[in-house]
Amino acid sequence: MLNNAIIRSGADAIDDKQVEWVSVMENPVENFVRENEFVLTTGIGCFGNKDELMKFVEDVYNSGASVLAIATGRHVFDIPEEIIEFAEKSRFIILEIPWELRFADLVHEIMGHLLINRNKAINRPKEIQEQLIQIILEGRTLQSITDYIEREIGKHILIADEKGEVVSGTADRAVVFSMWNKRVDSVAALEESHHPKYSDVRKIEERNQLLYQFTIKSNGKPKGNFFILTSVDESLSKQDITIAEQATVATALWFSRDSAVVEAEGRMQNEFLLSLVIGENMSPEHIQAHADLFKYNLEVPYVCIIGCPENLGSLIQQQQGRSYSRKTDLEYMNSYIKDGIFYAADSIGRRLLYAFKNDIIIIFLETSATATADTVNQFLDLVERRFIHLLPGVLFSWGVGKRVEGKDNFKSSYQKAKAALEMGRGEFGTGRRTHFDDTQLSSLLLNLAINEEVKQIALSVLSPLINYDDGKGMDLIKTFAIYRANSGNVSKTARELNLHRQSLLYRLRKIETLTGKSLVNPDDLFLLEFAVKLWSTDAITSTK
Structure with missing residues (x-):
């Protein structure tokens, strides 16, 4: 219908303009x-x-219109050059259309095209949503989602997890994080649209x-950030925002x-390693199959290290001011603990x-025949330095077992590490590293303490004293220990x-x-x- 129309100004702006409605004015x-x-x-209102x-042209331009089409031949015969110059300078499109072209026909045609475009706009996010779901169902990578959205909206994307580590996208990470880290002064919510979804979108502008x-x-918890980086001249449209929301959900x-x-x-x-350390009866084929599945090499020498966070509960209460459940909070912190430990090993x-069991962490660290202690200390130094950043203020006690080779010896090293941990906490206090071979006497006691028969003998001797102390509060075990430390001298002991x-x-006498x-x-x-010395190491405990 516009074949006979003449573009009098703004020809270079046609590709940049968008039409959302048509009106006769x-x-x-006014407004x-x-x-x-x-x-x-x-132009009838201008009276020639x-x-x-x-x-009139200036008012239409200032209103933000995309195009002004003037029907010439009755009220306006020629569009003045001053108006053309103004429109050209302003990159405002003016069309000269023949008087014979009926406005009703033109409005009908334009509205038809707008309706087609509107339906496409409505269907496009739906099609994109279906494609994103398909990507997830097919088990494809996160990069597949990123690539698809980048193609659809023509912008660079960056996805970061809850720890701030980049997991996908092509946007310049240095620029993205530089702008995001300065967001306090420049961030603004997209509230001008009054769209409920846009309240979760933030926009930061810096330079261009x-x-x-x-x-x-x-599940209502933040899992990361979805960033879109673009130039000021190419801000996101409403449809781009909708697509980005769908990509965020995907x-x-x-x-x-x-x-x-x-x-x-x-x-x-976790279950497999715990099965090894408790000595569960598993066939060699079963063990090897699981080792292959998890890419474990069980033939290299390992040393068992057991760690116990001593003050996690009080720290969480101080920082978060909420009730404390040791099991729940240790499970929550486990990912941070695990990250620090694997970082140190790498x-x-x-x-x-x-592995993680109740309130302790169990580590088997690859070592060598000649440098077990040095390797362990270097590793734990790195772990504790890492925890300063991941878990500031958390105090760990460590027990270190003996080097073992072969899948049949995991239980032995675990028992020695556990005994060393308990002995160290009992004898030296918390926040220390105790090696199974620290002292000859400790080594002898700990070696005996992991023997079930020896434990039972010691407990059979001490159980009457333990039970009596629980009821009377007389602490007969401590009394005997000090009596022997004073070589049986009654006066000194008293x-x-x-x-x-x-x-x-x-x-x-009691x-x-x-x-x-x-x-x-x-x-x-x-x-x-x-029996009392064995008890004092905390390597054995009462079992009523």
């Missing part, structure tokens, strides 16, 4: 023309007055660039699926097997315990009565002293 314009309109006029027509940020959420689904897979594999790895080029001599003698052992019989005395 005569003077005065009846809105942005991106295709305006039709006969060039100045009036000029003002725009950064859009969408929060990736799963990314959250991908994170959830990937997280579920990782968690399932992590649980299987830094020294060692393989590492990792002074140290701040007891009357007769009270101490009563306690000593020890003999409860245990059935005589404090003057060398064999009985040896057995009592051995």
Whole structure:
């Protein structure tokens, strides 16, 4: 219908203009023309007055219209050059259309095209949503989602996880994070559209660039950030925002699926390693199949290290001010602990097997025949330095077992590491590293403490004293320990315990009565002293 129309100005702006509506307008314009309109006029309100027509054109332009089409031949015969010059300078499109062209036909045609475009705009996000779901169902990578969205909106994207690490996208990460880290002063929510979804979108402008940020959420919790980087001249349209929202949801689904897979594999790895350390009866074929699945090499030498976070509960309460559940919070912190441990192992080029049980972490670190202690200390130094950033203020106690080779010896190294941990905490306090081979006496006691028969003998001797102490609060074990430390001197022992001599003698007789052992019989005395020393290492505990 516009074959006979003449473009009088703004020809170079045609590709940049967008038409959202069409209207017929005569003077005065006032506020009846809105942005991106295709305006039709006969110029009848200007009465052939060039100045009036000029003002009319300026008002239409200032209203944000995309095109002004003037029907010439009745009220306007020629468009004045001054108006053409103004429009050309302003990159405003003016069409000269023949008087014979009926406005009703032109409005009908334009509205038909707008309706077609509107339907396409409505269907396009739906088609994109279906394609994103298909990508997820096919198990494709996150980069597949990023590539697809970048093609659809023609912008660069960057996706970061909740730890701020980039996982996908082609946008310049240095620019993205530089703008995002300065967001406090320049960030603005996209509220001008009054669209409920846009309240979750933030826009940052810096120099000639725009950064859009969408929060990736799963189960109501932030899982990362979805960034779109573009120039100021190419800001996102409403449709681009809608598509980006859908991509953010798809990314959250991908994170959830990937997280579920990782968690399932992590649980299987955890259960397998725990089965090894408790000595569960598994066939060699079963062990090897699982080792192959998890890419574990069980033939290289490992040393077991057990760690226990001592003050995690109080730190969480201080920082978050909420009730504390040791099990729940340790599980939540496990990912940070695991990251720090694997980072340290990678830094020294060692393989590492990792498990988590109740309130302790279990590590099997690859070592060598000649440098076990040095390797372990170097590794734990790196771990603790890493924890300063990941878990500031958390105090760990460590127990280190002996080097083992072969899948049949994992239980032995674990037992020695656990015994070393308990002995170290009991003898030296928390926040220390205790190696199984630290001292000859400790090594002897710990070696004996991991023997079940020895444990039972010691407990059979001490159980009467433990049970009596629980009821009376007399601490007979401590009394005996100080009595032996003073070489059986009653006076010194009474002074140290701040007891009357007769009270101490009563306690000593009670020890003999409860245990059935005589404090003057060398064999009985040896057995009592051995059981108390073993108990003092915390390597054995009472089992009522």
